[in-house]
Amino acid sequence: MEFTIKSGSPEKQRSACVVVGVFDNRKPSLSADLIDRASGGYISEIIRRGDMEGKLGSTLLLHNVRGTLADRVLLVGLGKERDFRESEFRSAVRAAVRLLNETGSYEAVVYLTEEKVKRREVAWRVEHAVVVAMEAVYRFDQMKSQPAEVRRPLRKLTLSVPQRSDLGDGEAAAARGLAISHGMDLARDLGNLPGNICTPAHLAERAQALAQDLGFKCEVLERNQLEELKMGSFLSVTNGSDQPPKFIVLEYSGAGKKQKPCVLVGKGITFDSGGISLKPGLDMDQMKFDMCGAASVFGTFAAIAELKAKINLVGLVPACENMPNGRATKPGDIIKSMSGQTIEILNTDAEGRLILCDALTYAERYEPVAVVDIATLTGAMVVALGHIATGLFSNSDSLARALLNAGEESFDRSWQLPLWEDYHDGLASNFADFANIGTRAGGSITAACFLSKFAKKYDWAHLDIAGVAWKEGKEKGATGRPVPLLTTWLLSQENAA
Ligand code: BES
Numbered sequence: 198m199e200f201t202i203k204s205g206s207p208e209k210q211r212s213a214c215v216v217v218g219v220f221d222n223r224k225p226s227l228s229a230d231l232i233d234r235a236s237g238g239y240i241s242e243i244i245r246r247g248d249m250e251g252k253l254g255s256t257l258l259l260h261n262v263r264g265t266l267a268d269r270v271l272l273v274g275l276g277k278e279r280d281f282r283e284s285e286f287r288s289a290v291r292a293a294v295r296l297l298n299e300t301g302s303y304e305a306v307v308y309l310t311e312e313k314v315k316r317r318e319v320a321w322r323v324e325h326a327v328v329v330a331m332e333a334v335y336r337f338d339q340m341k342s343q344p345a346e347v348r349r350p351l352r353k354l355t356l357s358v359p360q361r362s363d364l365g366d367g368e369a370a371a372a373r374g375l376a377i378s379h380g381m382d383l384a385r386d387l388g389n390l391p392g393n394i395c396t397p398a399h400l401a402e403r404a405q406a407l408a409q410d411l412g413f414k415c416e417v418l419e420r421n422q423l424e425e426l427k428m429g430s431f432l433s434v435t436n437g438s439d440q441p442p443k444f445i446v447l448e449y450s451g452a453g454k455k456q457k458p459c460v461l462v463g464k465g466i467t468f469d470s471g472g473i474s475l476k477p478g479l480d481m482d483q484m485k486f487d488m489c490g491a492a493s494v495f496g497t498f499a500a501i502a503e504l505k506a507k508i509n510l511v512g513l514v515p516a517c518e519n520m521p522n523g524r525a526t527k528p529g530d531i532i533k534s535m536s537g538q539t540i541e542i543l544n545t546d547a548e549g550r551l552i553l554c555d556a557l558t559y560a561e562r563y564e565p566v567a568v569v570d571i572a573t574l575t576g577a578m579v580v581a582l583g584h585i586a587t588g589l590f591s592n593s594d595s596l597a598r599a600l601l602n603a604g605e606e607s608f609d610r611s612w613q614l615p616l617w618e619d620y621h622d623g624l625a626s627n628f629a630d631f632a633n634i635g636t637r638a639g640g641s642i643t644a645a646c647f648l649s650k651f652a653k654k655y656d657w658a659h660l661d662i663a664g665v666a667w668k669e670g671k672e673k674g675a676t677g678r679p680v681p682l683l684t685t686w687l688l689s690q691e692n693a694a
């Protein structure tokens with residue numbers, strides 16, 4: 198979809214559709230009021246008759262409204278005016294775009310971006326309108342033999358800003374929103390692909406193609422190189438699989454050579470059967486999404502490269518399957534990680550931490566400013582925070598703060614949990630340096646504690662995205678989170694440097 202920014206009166210727009218808001222006390226927004234005046238009170242008449250009450254997300258499509266130059270006027274409910282905040286703004290835009298995409302308009306001019314959102318400037322509104330619109334029209338039908346056609350898909354949105362002096366900010370914000378959306382689309386596509394297609398080799402190929410397209414570096418380390426690096430923990434997870442493991446290294450340079458990079462580490466389990474500690478059958482198909490951390494790293498690289506951000510960024514993706522066979526790692530086995538620390542595997546289903554820990558050790562060579570790993574790590578995370586917030590853990594308060602802020606800003610929110618020493622006891626082992634699982638209680642925290650043992654040499658944060666990376670039920674599919682959070686955080690680094 199294409200986006201442009203414009204400033205001007207709604208009744209004067211020559212367009213297939215003009216989109217304006219109505220508040221819940223039956224109060225037209227400023228732009229709805231302009232149309233009302235031009236049409237001799239037509240809008241207020243409709244409101245008075247009770248056909249548009251302004252309930253958040255409700256819509257009413259009108260044709261040939263007199264006094265206006267557009268073919269249609271779409272009224273969108275904004276909810277109560279004093280409750281109109283980030284989430285409400287996004288819901289209103291989503292409702293409008295969904296409707297526009299299903300009706301006859303190829304194009305529309307949206308005035309919702311002129312509505313005031315508490316604490317948010319016009320740039321925020323434009324960026325979020327773009328992201329929400331792109332999210333709403335996303336489809337994944339590449340695996341269908343006969344994709345259902347959208348008859349008249351929405352091709353172009355013009356977003357209106359209050360003043361001509363807002364045009365520059367609006368355009369920059371639209372570019373940011375579009376880059377984030379492209380990153381999310383990529384992350385969603387990769388997440389939605391099935392495990393028989395999206396193998397470690399497929400991820401490696403896609404990473405190489407992306408690097409080629411966008412002009413950054415990509416190197417793929419093969420099994421023999423991983424053996425040389427002594428990545429015994431990562432390799433132990435791949436033992437039971439016929440798919441060769443890949444360790445994908447991405448390097449984007451947008452700043453001077455001397456500037457140390459941020460490093461993103463993404464969990465790339467292309468299918469998690471649990472291994473010998475086999476998972477139950479119910480919903481096991483969802484474990485094709487266990488590479489969504491990796492997908493979010495690729496998506497963030499796509500966004501950062503598209504924006505030519507002035508930062509240096511490294512991406513590390515250990516990719517493999519977790520499968521059971523005669524060569525698979527067994528409960529009780531003891532392995533040696535790249536760091537030299539030994540690990541007793543008490544449950545082969547706690548495999549994410551085993552591939553991430555070697556990547557965290559590998560990250561040391563970059564002397565990074567900060568390392569952030571992103572992983573669908575624990576089912577316990579879904580219990581703790583549901584499908585709304587990402588779990589955030591960090592050994593640095595300032596890094597945690599920066600990520601929490603980026604989450605608020607991008608409405609891709611996270612919530613911090615503790616990493617206190619008291620939780621580490623759970624990982625004690627009688628035979629190795631420590632075990633790969635603790636007790637069931639606080640499972641997300643002990644998993645993060647495990648990772649922290651490999652991240653002592655730099656500022657580090659861990660994002661457990663198990664609850665937010667995909668949706669279940671009717672809307673089943675990858676969400677592209679946390680690409681908005683990561684991209685927003687990295688762009689803030691650009692200004693910090
Ligand atoms: N990939 C799963 C975590 C997961 C499960 C994410 C369900 C989303 C939904 C991870 O590899 C896993 O299996 N974790 C185990 C850890 C346990 C064995 C300590 C879990 O959460 O059950």
Ligand code: MN
Nearest residue numbers: 469546547548
């Ligand atoms: Mn697992």
Ligand code: ZN
Nearest residue numbers: 466469487549
């Ligand atoms: Zn897993």
